[in-house]
Amino acid sequence: MTESTAIQSCLKHRDPLGFEYLVKKYRREAYMHAMIFMGNAEDAADACQESFARAFEAFSRLQTLDAFYPWFYRILKNCCLNMLSRKKTSDRYRRQNIFHEMEEETPSSLYEKQDEKVRIWDVLYKLPLNHREILIMKYIKECRYDEISVLLEIPRGTVMSRLYHARKAFREAYESITAETQPSKEMIK
Amino acid sequence: MKDCEKYKALIVGLMDNELTPKEIHEVNAHLMRCGQCREEYEQLKETTESLNTMSFNEPQDEVLRKFWKSPYSRWARLSGMLLIAGGWLVLMVYGLIEMIRDNSEPPLPRIGIAAMIIGFFVLLIMVIRERAVTYQSDPYKEIER
Ligand SMILES: [Zn+2]
Numbered sequence: 001m002t003e004s005t006a007i008q009s010c011l012k013h014r015d016p017l018g019f020e021y022l023v024k025k026y027r028r029e030a031y032m033h034a035m036i037f038m039g040n041a042e043d044a045a046d047a048c049q050e051s052f053a054r055a056f057e058a059f060s061r062l063q064t065l066d067a068f069y070p071w072f073y074r075i076l077k078n079c080c081l082n083m084l085s086r087k088k089t090s091d092r093y094r095r096q097n098i099f100h101e102m103e104e105e106t107p108s109s110l111y112e113k114q115d116e117k118v119r120i121w122d123v124l125y126k127l128p129l130n131h132r133e134i135l136i137m138k139y140i141k142e143c144r145y146d147e148i149s150v151l152l153e154i155p156r157g158t159v160m161s162r163l164y165h166a167r168k169a170f171r172e173a174y175e176s177i178t179a180e181t182q183p184s185k186e187m188i189k
Numbered sequence: 190m191k192d193c194e195k196y197k198a199l200i201v202g203l204m205d206n207e208l209t210p211k212e213i214h215e216v217n218a219h220l221m222r223c224g225q226c227r228e229e230y231e232q233l234k235e236t237t238e239s240l241n242t243m244s245f246n247e248p249q250d251e252v253l254r255k256f257w258k259s260p261y262s263r264w265a266r267l268s269g270m271l272l273i274a275g276g277w278l279v280l281m282v283y284g285l286i287e288m289i290r291d292n293s294e295p296p297l298p299r300i301g302i303a304a305m306i307i308g309f310f311v312l313l314i315m316v317i318r319e320r321a322v323t324y325q326s327d328p329y330k331e332i333e334r
Contacts, residue, residue: 016259023257030256031248045252052257099246120239138205139240145207160198160207164233167201171236 007068010059019056022068027052029069029141030076036136037080039093039125047083051076070150093125123173131166138163193219193226200230204237274313281306 001021009018027048034044034051055075065071098121124132134152137143143151145159154162199216202208208216220227284302 048256164201
């Protein structure tokens with residue numbers, strides 16, 4: 001099965017096997033993207049589960065579809081934003097399940113690198129959603145501009161200028177958080 | 190310089206290696222002339238390069254598998270359960286009819302069969318009731334899993 005035959009069989013017969021193919025192909029990516037919005041593993045997994053169920057339903061209302069993921073990304077993003085507004089708690093972002101934190105007995109040089117990573121995640125999750133979204137897509141998921149342009153439905157020029165503003169916002173937030181934490185390094189944890 | 194705004198976006202494109210040769214030429218020419226943009230280029234490059242070293246925790250396979258369950262597996266489970274229950278029902282009814290028709294049996298096996306039949310129906314009713322209760326409180330019942 002290829003992506004286009006899977007899409008065709010979903011469109012024509014709402015074929016669970018075709019859909020399963022698409023889920024398997026994109027679930028990892030979906031999870032990472034849900035992470036951008038939800039900020040913790042449990043909520044990201046919930047959002048993915050709900051979005052795939054919605055997408056399977058939505059196939060019956062669709063005439064044609066060229067590529068699965070850009071369409072699915074809209075469903076996923078919508079679902080995440082709904083979930084966020086439903087349970088509006090300030091501490092959704094739980095850094096420990098976003099990336100692997102090291103054990104205490106790591107050598108101090110590694111530990112400093114780790115501190116730096118902790119700080120970067122903290123900064124990213126303080127930024128506005130559209131800045132965080134595009135920064136993670138470009139620099140962590142390493143998408144090219146044309147891929148971002150399709151997923152976010154904005155022209156290439158807008159990708160570049162949004163990245164400029166996002167990078168600038170990141171830099172400012174990073175500098176202010178560094179200034180805050182620099183005097184007492186123990187405070188970071 | 191008045192058209193700096195236009196070059197800000199291109200500066201990011203330059204850092205990301207995403208420009209066409211013509212754009213590279215344009216933005217380099219501007220950087221040569223404009224100290225302000227050159228400074229901005231250095232600053233942006235320095236602080237945001239750290240982003241490239243980041244990566245997400247990879248999700249566990251068991252987490253990923255939960256995202257979507259094919260309705261086939263649900264149908265298969267349901268039809269398996271129905272077949273087993275149906276088979277039992279047929280055997281039970283057959284036993285009951287045989288027992289009523291044949292009065293020559295001694296009383297002990299007849300009591301045994303009657304107990305099994307009653308027990309089976311009690312269990313069946315309990316399972317059906319339980320299913321009905323969980324169905325009512327299931328928030329995802331409209332969503333096919
Ligand atoms: Zn300039």
